[in-house]
Amino acid sequence: MQTFDLRVEVSDGVAGEMTVAVTQSPAGEVDGVRVAVPPVTLAQAMHCTARRLLELAAEFTGAVLPPPLWAAWRASTAAAGSAGVCLRIRTAGAAAAALPWELLYDAERGAYLALDPLTPVVRYLEGPAGPPLPAPGGAPPVLLLGAAAPRDLPAPGAALEGVATALAPAVRAGRGRVERIDHLTLPRLEAALQERRPLLFHFHGHGFWAGYDGAGGLALEGRGGAAELLDSATLATLLGAARTQFVMLNACSSATAGSERWSGLAQGLVRRGVPAVVAHQGALDDDLGRVFAGRFYAALAASGDVAQAVTAGRIAMAARCAAGEQAGAWLAPLLFLRGDALLWPPADEFVDDARNRASPRSSVSSLPQSASDERGAINIENLNAGTVIMGDATIDMRGTTVNFPAAPPPTPDPRLDELVAGQGALLARQDAFQREVLAALAAAEQRVVAGVLDGMDERNRRLVEEVMLAVQGGQAPPAETQALLDAVAAVRAEVRGHGAALASLGDRLDALAAGEPVGPTEAEVKHRLVMTVPIVPFLLGYEGEIELKSRFGLDAAWQALVKKVRGERDEESS
Numbered sequence: 001m002q003t004f005d006l007r008v009e010v011s012d013g014v015a016g017e018m019t020v021a022v023t024q025s026p027a028g029e030v031d032g033v034r035v036a037v038p039p040v041t042l043a044q045a046m047h048c049t050a051r052r053l054l055e056l057a058a059e060f061t062g063a064v065l066p067p068p069l070w071a072a073w074r075a076s077t078a079a080a081g082s083a084g085v086c087l088r089i090r091t092a093g094a095a096a097a098a099l100p101w102e103l104l105y106d107a108e109r110g111a112y113l114a115l116d117p118l119t120p121v122v123r124y125l126e127g128p129a130g131p132p133l134p135a136p137g138g139a140p141p142v143l144l145l146g147a148a149a150p151r152d153l154p155a156p157g158a159a160l161e162g163v164a165t166a167l168a169p170a171v172r173a174g175r176g177r178v179e180r181i182d183h184l185t186l187p188r189l190e191a192a193l194q195e196r197r198p199l200l201f202h203f204h205g206h207g208f209w210a211g212y213d214g215a216g217g218l219a220l221e222g223r224g225g226a227a228e229l230l231d232s233a234t235l236a237t238l239l240g241a242a243r244t245q246f247v248m249l250n251a252c253s254s255a256t257a258g259s260e261r262w263s264g265l266a267q268g269l270v271r272r273g274v275p276a277v278v279a280h281q282g283a284l285d286d287d288l289g290r291v292f293a294g295r296f297y298a299a300l301a302a303s304g305d306v307a308q309a310v311t312a313g314r315i316a317m318a319a320r321c322a323a324g325e326q327a328g329a330w331l332a333p334l335l336f337l338r339g340d341a342l343l344w345p346p347a348d349e350f351v352d353d354a355r356n357r358a359s360p361r362s363s364v365s366s367l368p369q370s371a372s373d374e375r376g377a378i379n380i381e382n383l384n385a386g387t388v389i390m391g392d393a394t395i396d397m398r399g400t401t402v403n404f405p406a407a408p409p410p411t412p413d414p415r416l417d418e419l420v421a422g423q424g425a426l427l428a429r430q431d432a433f434q435r436e437v438l439a440a441l442a443a444a445e446q447r448v449v450a451g452v453l454d455g456m457d458e459r460n461r462r463l464v465e466e467v468m469l470a471v472q473g474g475q476a477p478p479a480e481t482q483a484l485l486d487a488v489a490a491v492r493a494e495v496r497g498h499g500a501a502l503a504s505l506g507d508r509l510d511a512l513a514a515g516e517p518v519g520p521t522e523a524e525v526k527h528r529l530v531m532t533v534p535i536v537p538f539l540l541g542y543e544g545e546i547e548l549k550s551r552f553g554l555d556a557a558w559q560a561l562v563k564k565v566r567g568e569r570d571e572e573s574s
Contacts, residue, residue: 001080001083001084001085001086001120001307002025002026002076002080002083002084002085002086003024003025003085003086003087003088004022004024004025004026004072004073004076004085004086004087004088005022005023005024005025005088005090005124006020006021006022006023006069006087006088006089006090007020007021007022007023007032007090007091007092008020008064008089008090008091008092008096008099009091009092009093009096010037010092010093010095010096011034016036016037017034017035017036017037018034018035018036018037018095018096019032019033019034019035020032020033020035020064020065020066020069021033021069022069022072022073023090025072025073025076025085026075026076026079026080026085027071027072027073027075027076027079028072030068030069030072033066033068033069035063035064035066036063037063037095037099038059038060038063038064038099040056040059040060040063040099040100040103041100042098042100042281042282042331043282044056045057045100045103045328045331046282046326046328046329046331046332047325047326047328048325048326048327048328049324049325049327050322050323050327052327053103053327053328054105056103056328057103057104057105057112058105058107060099060100060103060104060105061103061104061105061106061107064099064101064104065104073087077118077119080118082118084117084118084119084120085118085119086119086120086121086122086307086341087104087113087119087120087121087122088122088123088124088337089101089121089122089123089124090124090125090126091123094257097123097257098257100331101121101123102114102121102314102331102334103328103331104121106119112318114311114314114330114331115311115314115315115318115330116311117308117311117312120307120308120310120311120335121335122307122310122335122336122337122341123334123335123336123337124336124337124338125267125270125271125336125337125338126338139177140171140174140175140176140177141175141176141177141197141198141199141200142176142177142178142179142196142197142198142199142200143167143170143171143176143177143178143179143198143199143200143202144179144181144192144193144196144198144200144201144202145160145163145164145178145179145180145181145202145204146180146181146184146188146189146192146201146202146203146204146205147159147160147180147181147182147183147184147203147204147205148183148184148185148203148204148205148206148218148219148220148221149183149205149221150206150219150220150221150222150225150226150227150228151224151225151226152226152227153206153219153227154206156204156205156206156286157286157287157290159204159250159289159290159293160180160182160202160204162290162293162294163202163204163293163294163297164178164180165294165459166293166294166295166296166297166298166300166301167297167300167301168301169301169302170300170301170304170344175301175304175343175344176199176200176344179192179196179198183221183225184203184205184220184221185220185221185222185228186220186222186228186230189220189230189238190238193238193239193241193242193244194238194241194242196242197242197243197244198242198244199244199245199246199343200244200245200246200247200248200343201239201244201246201247201248202247202248202250202293203218203247203248203249203250203251204250204251204289204293205218205219205220205250205251206218206219206227206251206252207219207249207251207252207253207254207265207279207280208229208252208253209253209256209265216231216232216253216254216256216264216265217229217230217231217232217234217235217265218230218235218249218251218254218265232264232265232268232269233268235265235268235269236268236269236271236272236274237272239269239272239274240269240272240273240274243273244274245274245275245276245343246274246275246276246277246278246306246343247266247269247274247276247277247278248277248278248279248293248296249265249266249277249278249279249280250280250284250289250292250293251279251280251284252280252282252283252284253265253280253281253282253283254266254279254280255267255279255280255281255332255333255334255336256281256282264279265279266278266279266334266336267336269336270336270337270338274338275337275338275339275340276306276335276336276337276338276339276341276343277335277336278296278306278310278333278334278335278336279333279334279336280332280333280334281331281332281333281334282332284332285326285329287320288317288320288321288329288332291313291316291317291320292313292314292316292317292330292333293313294316295312295313295315295316296309296310296312296313297309298312299311299312299313300343302346303346304342304343304344304345304346305341305342305343305346306335306337306341306342306343307335307337307341310333310335313333314330314333315330316450317329317330317332317333318330319450320450441530441531449530449531449534452534452535452538453465453534460537463537463562464533464534464536464537466565466566467533467561467562467565468530468533468534470565471526471529471530471533472526472530474526475565476529476561476564476565477561477564477565480557480560480561480564481525481529481561483557483560483561484529484532484533484536484554484557484558484561485525485528485529485532486557487550487553487554487556487557487558488509488532488535488536488539488554490550490553490554491509491539491548491550491551491554492506492509493550494548494549494550495509495548505542509535536554536558539551539554540554540555540558
């Protein structure tokens, strides 16, 4: 992917002016243009409706990208085509960095740049690149996941299980091995970084920012489980020494910065040598943080591209919060880069690498002289070359003929064949789900369903999509589907009976209209089922101070429906 570098510097803070220039792009450079600093803040954008967000985006984009720069951007995207262009924001000071650059909007296409996989938006911090990635070979690198829940701070909620599940494809492909520390203390973190030297470090918990001294950090667990603050300088030293290549800080205020250029926690890590850091501005909703992390790591496992993964995570957040008063909550996560954004090759190269390892070619083992050829033909029995010629071939080089015997076929590997088949089946299922289920819903319903699905782990997501496909295709048995609708209605009635104590859970049910009466027609029943199924795993996994007694009936109805759906599917395939 090519890059479009936008360099920004506040040239006159008193007058409220800044200079914006294109220093590198497929369409060439554009000299600096002085523009007024737009009065659009991150707080405004994060806490508003979708309509207001569009208005702020149009105002901000028009202010910071005047016609010469916008023309260069349009020409660059046209030249790049399907390869895409990465927009790298290079700010020369804290004032320019504080602007919500991820809000840039293309009115002609009706798309936010940061929500389009072809136009990822990153914060590029100038300076030497980080240390090189570990050379391939040897044991897979460690992917370190850490979480801290100090007893004297609000519980951040469990999230590491979902991250580990999302990373599973990368682990199976040999790109890394996951290690977890669920109660992260400073001694445990220090030992893990020194001994494991992880490729990746993910933190889930609380971050803090002290505006009075312009410093931030993380809240780990200390003596007796109380919070112990780890300052940004110490964390940067530990991660820099470990040569960690990527850090995810799933914590509040981990991207907040002060008046100094490198004052933020994430920015300080990049300055110390970490090539890529994802962190969050301001307060982070716990549910949205889990949605972002789950989709981010699923995309990272497939592509290895951090910028693309951040875009996927933002899209998931945007779908989840589009209908509320915080439509711009997806602006919170920022990606800071100072080097390459690729941690490992894409998933389609996993199998190629594995097949090459499974079918090694030996070096040249013999060069016998042919007695029957007066010109001296050379028969090469085994050749190690970048290009393998399948079949017999004759090459004439200055009167010398080299005869290559037909190369044997690659050694079969059932495990790799199974992996390829599984990937193909997964893609086919996802395509069918998009085509047959989501396409049948209204746009608002699509956003709600997608938001619920994005909050699930991979196993539940696949199961829910499978059942929704069966319902949409008329393959779900009526008795079991009606039993499920009745069970969800019972849960809804119990939730309503508790009033304000379970208001948040009631809101989730209301968003899907789950448990409401169903009309008499088959189409109405099918539609209600499609909208109801996604909420079932959440209800079954719900844990709160008030136990839902109706949940046991829901569990029985759900298991019965899943059993029937899978049984009928197996019968059809046999």
